[in-house]
Structures are given as structure tokens and as C-alpha cells.
Amino acid sequence: MKKILTIAGSDCSGGAGIQADIKTITTHRMYAMSVITALTAQNTIGVSGIMEVDADFVAMQMDAVFSDIYPDAVKIGMVANSDIIKIIAKKLVQYNAKNIVVDPVMVSTSGSRLLGEEAVTALREELLPIAALITPNIPETKMLCGIEPTSEEEMEQAAKKIFTQVYQNNGRDGAVLVKGGHLIDSAVDVLRDQSVTYVYHGYKIDNQNTHGTGCTLSSAIACNLANGLNVYESVKYAKKYINLALQAKMNLGAGSGPLNHMAANTWISKEILD
Numbered sequence: 001m002k003k004i005l006t007i008a009g010s011d012c013s014g015g016a017g018i019q020a021d022i023k024t025i026t027t028h029r030m031y032a033m034s035v036i037t038a039l040t041a042q043n044t045i046g047v048s049g050i051m052e053v054d055a056d057f058v059a060m061q062m063d064a065v066f067s068d069i070y071p072d073a074v075k076i077g078m079v080a081n082s083d084i085i086k087i088i089a090k091k092l093v094q095y096n097a098k099n100i101v102v103d104p105v106m107v108s109t110s111g112s113r114l115l116g117e118e119a120v121t122a123l124r125e126e127l128l129p130i131a132a133l134i135t136p137n138i139p140e141t142k143m144l145c146g147i148e149p150t151s152e153e154e155m156e157q158a159a160k161k162i163f164t165q166v167y168q169n170n171g172r173d174g175a176v177l178v179k180g181g182h183l184i185d186s187a188v189d190v191l192r193d194q195s196v197t198y199v200y201h202g203y204k205i206d207n208q209n210t211h212g213t214g215c216t217l218s219s220a221i222a223c224n225l226a227n228g229l230n231v232y233e234s235v236k237y238a239k240k241y242i243n244l245a246l247q248a249k250m251n252l253g254a255g256s257g258p259l260n261h262m263a264a265n266t267w268i269s270k271e272i273l274d
């Protein structure tokens with residue numbers, strides 16, 4: 001049994017954050033563990049409150065997990081502030097964590113800030129360089145490199161620029177996936193590693209219920225990496241998971257509703273697990 005740790009914020013409505021991660025990991029038939037960085041009061045319409053966890057208590061949660069059930073992969077989502085970022089980075093290095101995927105969550109789809117502005121530097125300098133893969137969406141890409149891509153070519157440019165800043169300039173290895181879910185007419189994603197650019201030509205599924213797509217994608221990638229797939233394949237199968245979950249067209253709540261993980265489960269069990 002593979003063990004996956006998610007370090008993220010709680011979404012009480014169950015669509016994003018820790019709850020989306022645990023659903024995704026469980027659907028991959030793996031064992032999910034969680035270190036919670038913040039509680040959010042949110043639903044399909046928006047975020048009404050955030051309570052950040054004390055950084056020392058985040059450290060205690062990480063010690064409890066790593067000293068007992070060592071994870072095969074770690075997914076990181078909402079990290080709230082720079083104190084939490086610093087302690088997470090320190091603990092991941094201390095425990096020599098493997099297969100780290102960072103979704104650099106900054107602003108929710110509904111427009112609320114989930115990461116303090118002061119924390120972007122700590123995220124960029126301390127957490128991103130130790131990840132095997134980082135998965136910014138279009139607005140996060142703009143925050144990280146100044147380019148707000150509107151086409152596949154601009155996504156390639158941005159992914160290359162972030163790779164240089166985060167990995168090459170720090171003498172580290174890793175990969176960047178610029179996600180195109182916010183593009184108007186396609187859902188193309190672009191992966192950049194040390195030498196190659198891969199383009200995933202996704203078509204846009206007509207479903208406005210996309211709450212938690214980024215959380216789900218990064219968790220599915222972490223599961224696939226834990227299973228021994230390379231980064232390129234891990235993203236490919238995670239994107240397929242998102243497609244199936246979106247195609248099911250579940251429609252809960254008055255706003256942008258959550259994904260249907262049970263619909264993605266059918267494919268996972270057939271194709272990945274014999």
C-alpha cells in the first residue's frame with residue numbers, strides 16, 4: 001500500500017484542499033494522511049473565513065506523520081503564510097521527503113487570497129526548489145514570472161522562465177507544469193523540465209463545476225509518482241482523471257461545484273490497477 005501525505009488547507013464544503021486530496025488519494029487505492037495548515041470556511045460560491053494553524057503545530061503534525069508512517073509522495077497545497085512555508089521546507093529536508101508536488105495555491109477560483117502577499121518570496125525561495133514538480137495555474141504563473149499566458153506559446157515561454165528561476169538558478173532539478181484551466185477555449189497544460197517541453201492538448205469540457213481541479217490534479221500526480229511513473233506519465237494520467245471527473249457533470253451547490261471522484265474511479269481501477 002502506497003502512502004501519500006497532503007499538506008494543505010481544509011475546505012469544509014469538500015470540493016478543494018485536504019478533502020479533495022483525500023478523495024483523490026483514496027480513489028487511487030492509496031493511504032491518505034494530512035497535515036492541515038489552515039481551516040477555511042468556504043463553499044461553491046466563495047471563501048468567508050480563514051483560520052491559520054500555528055507554524056509550530058504544523059511542525060508537530062509533520063513530526064507525527066514522518067516519524068511513524070513515512071509517505072511515498074507528498075502533495076502541498078495552501079500553505080497560508082511564510083512561517084508555515086519555512087517550517088514545512090525545513091521538515092521536508094530533515095525527513096528527506098520524496099516525490100514532492102507543490103501546487104502553489106495563491107488565490108481561490110472565487111477570488112479570495114489563500115496565501116499572504118508577504119509569503120510569495122518564501123514560497124519561491126524555500127519551498128518550490130525542493131519540489132519534484134510545481135503546478136501553477138495561469139494567475140499563479142503571472143505571480144511567479146510576470147507572464148500571464150494567453151496561448152500555448154506563451155505558456156511554453158512562462159514554463160521555461162519559471163524553470164530557470166526556480167530550478168536552474170538554484171542548481172536543482174525539477175519540473176514545472178503550467179495549467180491552462182483558466183484559458184477560454186482550451187484546457188492545454190505545458191510541462192517543462194531540464195531539457196524538454198511537453199504539451200498536453202486538453203479540450204475544454206463544458207462544465208463550470210471546477211472547484212478543486214488544481215488540488216485534485218496535483219494529488220493524482222503525487223499518487224502516480226508514488227506508483228513509479230515518471231513525471232510526464234504522472235501528469236498524463238492525472239489529467240485523464242480530471243477529465244473523467246469533469247465529464248460526469250455533477251452539479252452541487254449554487255456556484256462552481258466540486259468534481260465527481262467516483263466517476264474517475266472507474267478508469268483508475270481498470271487502467272492503473274490491473
Ligand SMILES: Nc1ncnc2c1ncn2[C@@H]1O[C@H](COP(=O)(O)OP(=O)(O)O)[C@@H](O)[C@H]1O
Pocket residue numbers: 109136137138179180181182187188189202203204205206207210212213214215217239242243246
Ligand atoms: N473545463 C475544463 N475542461 C477540461 N480540463 C479542465 C477544465 N478546467 C480545468 N481543467 C484542467 O484541470 C487542471 C487544473 O487546472 P486549473 O483549473 O487551471 O487549476 P487551478 O484549480 O489551480 O486553477 C488542468 O489540467 C486543467 O487543464
Ligand SMILES: Cc1ncc(COP(=O)(O)O)c(N)n1
Pocket residue numbers: 008009010011016017018040077078105107108109110114210211212213214215
Ligand atoms: C483550502 C483550499 N485549498 C485550495 C483551494 C484552491 O482550489 P480552487 O483553485 O479549485 O478553488 C481552495 N479553494 N481551498
